[in-house]
Amino acid sequence: MEKENEPYSSKVICVIGLGYVGLPLALLFAKKKMNVIGLDLVEEKVKMLNNGQSYLPDVQDDEIQKALNEGFFTATTDYEAVKKAEVIVICVPTPLTDYGTPDLSYLQSVSMTLASLLQKDQLVILESSTYPGTTKEVLQPILEKSNLKAGRDFFLAYSPERIDPGNKQFKEVDKIPKIVSGVSPQCKQTVFDFYNQVFDQVVLVSTPEVAEFTKLLENSYRFINISFINELAIMCDQLGIDLWESIEAASTKPYGFVPFYPGPGIGGHCIPVDPLYLAWKGTRANVDNKFIHLADEINHIIEKYVISQIETFLGGDLQNKAILLYGIAYKKDIDDYRESPALFILHSLTDKGAKVSFHDPFISEVVAAGERIQSVNLNVEILSKSDLVAILTDHSALPVQMILDHSKLVYDTRNVTRNFKGNAKVFRLGGGES
Template sequence: MLQELLKKIDDKEFAIGIVGLGYVGLPLMWTFHNENMPVLGFDIDKEKVNCIREGRPYIKHLGKEMMGKLAQSDRADATTDFDRLAEVDAVLLCVPTPLDEHREPDMQYVERTCFTVGEHLQKGQLVILESTTYPGTTEELIIPILESKSGLTSGEDFYVAYSPEREDPGNVNFNTAKIPKVVGGHGEEAIRLACALYDTAIVQTVPVSDTKTAEAVKITENVFRAVNIALVNELKVVFQEMDIDVHEVLDAADTKPFGFMKFVPGPGLGGHCIPIDPFYLTWKAREYEQNTRFIELAGEINTSMPQYVMDQTLKALNAHKKPMNGSRVLVLGLAYKPDVDDMRESPTFKILDLLKEYGAEVAYYDSHIPVIKPTREHAEWTGTESIAWSEENIRSYDAVIIATNHSDIDYEQLAEWSECIIDTRDAMNGYAKNPEQVWQA
């Protein structure tokens, strides 16, 4: 059976099903399609499926050209009909793994998807989870569901692997095809098959001993980033009190050719991975009676940053003899990082919430997100529209908070039009007209 599947991969007749057509699944679909592999995308969102079939982009940075080619191809399709899972040789799961209200893993999307896949599972199929999760998920959750729903046995009748996504939306230097793929499998044949599949489209595969190790790799990557961002966020607060520019410090330290890696402070963590994934490990560690104090402390620091932004905003308004309550405050940037339309876990939402709690009249500007679409956590902001960028509009606000430093914002104009700017991204460096105009936060 394995040899037949490997030959199908070599012949580019190995059909790939991708469940979840968001920021991970859609680029993955395109990457395999680019290598002439047959791909079939699955999603419960009919609008996403229609966009793929009609060539209409719904993730801004991926562009129109890609969507047009997918729509015109006879080697790519998308569907909401999960009965068509029987048509593919591999099923790649790219579904959300958020936290619940107790900041513990919310595995409902993975579980539901696995129940559906299990109901349609065929002998010889390869199932790969790409969603970031805690070590042990594949063996303890995925495989038991698939086996119970299908009556088949992993390693004998079908194959299971784990290969974590490493997407960085908007990164022009590293797209899906250029980022090495870590692969762990349930058994040697599963690893071999999964690596052969990814080798068709990815620059390098990095096999590890099992699925648990691969899951730990992804968690480690994101814990590393979360802890180091927490460190520079803490340094920012400390150096601010010492009247030291943390950005100047970091830039100078970054000239050292060894022993230092630059991380940049901000208003909090955003994106799907860094604000969430470390808590998956802390939750799992408790099962082994292990404490993760370092990770939890980093989480506390990072989640406290929106409040620090509020404290600095209060000081800035006070310096201009204005109270927070009743002031009009504009927040620049809803996306969690520059030049994308990805607002998952964006700290701007927390800033907007806090401003509202403090009695401010709040609005936002983001050319990448003209209207706030429905989200799981921030339904109250759904439908809110970005203001238009104009001198009249900007001057009408008592304070402007820069939450995301999009490159299309004219910061020189901002310096001319606003007298009170709270800068969380060092975007106003060199533009300030006077010492009391720009406040670092």
């Protein structure tokens, strides 16, 4: 398809959900000189944004202030704002229920509200990760309660988000190819024309189901491969082989190998969640996704393995042992601890009688199981008093040398200590004793 000449700069874009996906996308639109209304029901978020303050590590205050000062961005909690928009982009959470099944309650709530406010000729784009069929089977019927028909009276499309929080190499969202599709030929053309003015490359696929499946394919690929490499880490510990060195060596092969790295488990809102959406959809089609279920099982096994290793290093009895966890976020340089394996490890060690504290430069406190736990200051005193320090997140600010110089025992699940020497006795996940 060719680029459309009519610019969207004179039109209004409404982004619903200002989290890790919605806020960077809204600011990207503003950067492209589009008029953006960010809509979120959390009043504190909206207040901070309108004061030029960010609550995400990947978004700087000056980015928000620039968009505000130039008049291209404002935030609100009022759904009436969608009436002013030519384009509505939905970026709400799609978590799992306690039973491991898709939870579309946020999307359904937004859709029902939109149905009462939808205007003729508006373009509605769903960006939330979800199972194939959601756009047509869930979103479209609800929106059409407005008595407007998708493909005739308004345009409905799906475009999966591909934002990777904390990834500085791909921080510029518009450089990441954008997958799009729509529920009719005109819907596809409309969403293509819109995003072609925002992203460097737009990839049009035949149906929303293909676009939905593409996102789940990408994350299932990572989920399975990370779980596989975590299983190998356990094996290498038993065999006395340095898995990290093997990965480094295998990476010299110029074809046929993509490196994945072990860790204490897979966290976040996407990688441990999206594959289970795909498996759920497969079950409804009488297909058993064995790889996904096995990967999910291994993801929980590695968490328990890390705990058992800590027990072993401390002589098998954790009662009153002082354990410091470095990092509670599920990956480096972000403040997101959703589905973080560190939470499970923290609570399991506590249940076994250990005195567990944590330090994370991005997270001041966590709320888990109804309890608020504060991050402690990382200093020589707390390191020297700890019976073991477990490195669970490899933040860039991680003071490796300080930890090795002043700790007794360190369990490194991220291989950050490999090229360092210090006073501490060090064990590396998949790397053995250093």
